[in-house]
Amino acid sequence: MLYVDKFRPKALEQFKLHGNVADNLRKLVVNGDCPHTLFYGPPGAGKKTLILALLREIYGPGVEKLKVECKPWKIELPSSKVELEFTTVSSAYHVEMNPSDVGNRDRYVVQEIIKEMAKSRPIGADGQRGFKVLVLNEVDRLSKEAQHSLRRTMEKYSAACRLVLCGNNVSKVIEPVRSRCLCIRVAAPTQQQVVEQLQAVAAHERLTLPPGLATRLAEASERNLRRALLSLEACKVQHYPFEEQQQVAAPDWEMYIKEIATDVLAEQTPKRLYQARGKLYELLTNCIPAEVVLRRLAVELMRRTDDQLRHTTAEHAAFYEHRLQEGQKAIFHLEAFLAHFMSSYKQYLISCGQ
Numbered sequence: 001m002l003y004v005d006k007f008r009p010k011a012l013e014q015f016k017l018h019g020n021v022a023d024n025l026r027k028l029v030v031n032g033d034c035p036h037t038l039f040y041g042p043p044g045a046g047k048k049t050l051i052l053a054l055l056r057e058i059y060g061p062g063v064e065k066l067k068v069e070c071k072p073w074k075i076e077l078p079s080s081k082v083e084l085e086f087t088t089v090s091s092a093y094h095v096e097m098n099p100s101d102v103g104n105r106d107r108y109v110v111q112e113i114i115k116e117m118a119k120s121r122p123i124g125a126d127g128q129r130g131f132k133v134l135v136l137n138e139v140d141r142l143s144k145e146a147q148h149s150l151r152r153t154m155e156k157y158s159a160a161c162r163l164v165l166c167g168n169n170v171s172k173v174i175e176p177v178r179s180r181c182l183c184i185r186v187a188a189p190t191q192q193q194v195v196e197q198l199q200a201v202a203a204h205e206r207l208t209l210p211p212g213l214a215t216r217l218a219e220a221s222e223r224n225l226r227r228a229l230l231s232l233e234a235c236k237v238q239h240y241p242f243e244e245q246q247q248v249a250a251p252d253w254e255m256y257i258k259e260i261a262t263d264v265l266a267e268q269t270p271k272r273l274y275q276a277r278g279k280l281y282e283l284l285t286n287c288i289p290a291e292v293v294l295r296r297l298a299v300e301l302m303r304r305t306d307d308q309l310r311h312t313t314a315e316h317a318a319f320y321e322h323r324l325q326e327g328q329k330a331i332f333h334l335e336a337f338l339a340h341f342m343s344s345y346k347q348y349l350i351s352c353g354q
Contacts, residue, residue, distance in 0.1 A: 003229045007201055012053045017189050017197075017225075018046060022053070025184075029057045034131075036154055036163045038139070038178060040170040041186035044224030047166050050186060051135060054164075058133070059093040066091055075112045082108050094133040100141040104328060107146040114153055117161070132161045140167035144174065151176045172325070194218040194228050201229065207236065210244040220248045253288050254296065260338075261300035268342040268349075273335070280334050290330035294321055294337060301341060309348055316340050 009015050015022035028034060037054075039047040055063040068089050075082040084105060089096040095117050099109040114134060142150070154163055154177070165181060167173060189197070195211075195218045202209035213235070221228035234249055235242065260279050263272055283293050298317035302310045320337040327333060 003201055003205075003233050004226050007204070007229070008049055009053060010056065012050075012057050015046075015050070015053070017193055018050065018186060021050065021184060021186065025050070025054050026057060028182075029054070034058060034162055036158070036165070036181045038165040038167070038170065038173065038181035038183045039186055040140075040167050040173075040183065042188045042224070043168060044221070044226040044228075045186045045188045046225065047186045048137075050184075051164055051166060055094055055133060055135075063091045063093050073113055075108050084108060084113075094135060096135040096137065098137040099146060100138045104143060106142050107149050110142070110146045110149040110153060114150075115157065131159070133164055134161055135164045135166065137166050138168075139165040139177075140169045140172035147174045147177055151180065154180050188223040189225055191215075191218045191223060194221060194223060194225055197225060198228060198232055201232065208241060210242055210246075212244045213242050213246055213248075216248050220250070253283060253286065256283060257293065257296045258300055261297060261304065264301070264338060264342055265304055265345070268346040273339055273342060276338055277331065277335050280331060280338075284330060290324055290334060291321060294324060294334060297334075297337070305345070306348075309344065312344055313341060316344070 012022040012026045039051060041047055052063070066089055068087065070085060070087045072083060072085040075084065082105065084102055086097065086099075086101050086109070097109075099106045099114075102109055117132070117134060136150075139147075139150075150163075151174070163181075165173070165177070170178065170183065170185075195214045198214045198217055199209055202214075209232075217228050217231050217235070221231060231248055235246060238249060239246060256279060260276050263279075264276060266272075280293065284290060294317060298313060302313050305313065316337060320333045320340075323336075324330060324333040
């Protein structure tokens, strides 16, 4: 079992990084008050772990008996019929899904499928626990139409179900949805806390982790605890006993993005842009989110350019990230960002006489 799963807290009282948040959630459950909630924070901060611990606090260990279903849905519309198929993870008390997986059809998931699930009460539920919990992941990636539908669903079926929303960026959730939820910010752990967690995991596994390596693992993880634990396990497989100066291996997709940045800076031609397009396709087909690719690519390019170009690069990255959220074909916006950067960089080199 991976360290990420093996050392995941199961109950709210086991949380050390988010002690105040866990205590407040426990008080809500004890008082019988469980409103719609919105958990938001950076990746690897512990949002999903907190949600699972909250469900266990409400319903007990029964929520851990999970069933994974890939179910087809046929939705009848006034003028057409829509057929969707996506995966849900469910227990007798809750259903977890990711409506954004179906792309621009996410509003049908919210309007019809969630309504259907909200009508059924959990098995053996009574009293204060007589409601079902619907966990919606990546709610910040839902379209505006789906979010407005979600608002109406929250109002209509509030007696039979509670919605637990999870996302990275709360600013991408519309205000009517935020106002109907208890918003809970799950902050990323500090670098020192990541180091302490790595040392605790290593001690439990009877591993000797040098302080220098633990610090570099925490720095490379960028305060993402999940990534830090995965890197620790990768370093153990790579070489054990650990060495003080042992290198922390970067993920393959990050190395691939660095390769794209190197190619773009080396030559600014249509041929090089065409080659970069193929590499961007490779990243997208391996399920690397387009937003992550764009941000990491912008950071790599800004690291290797002068101050004069960094402001322009950041401005272009923000513009195309916004366009990426509004559009459907991610490759168009990623390639447009690279083309814009190559044009600006070429003009800069010409002005400098290189």
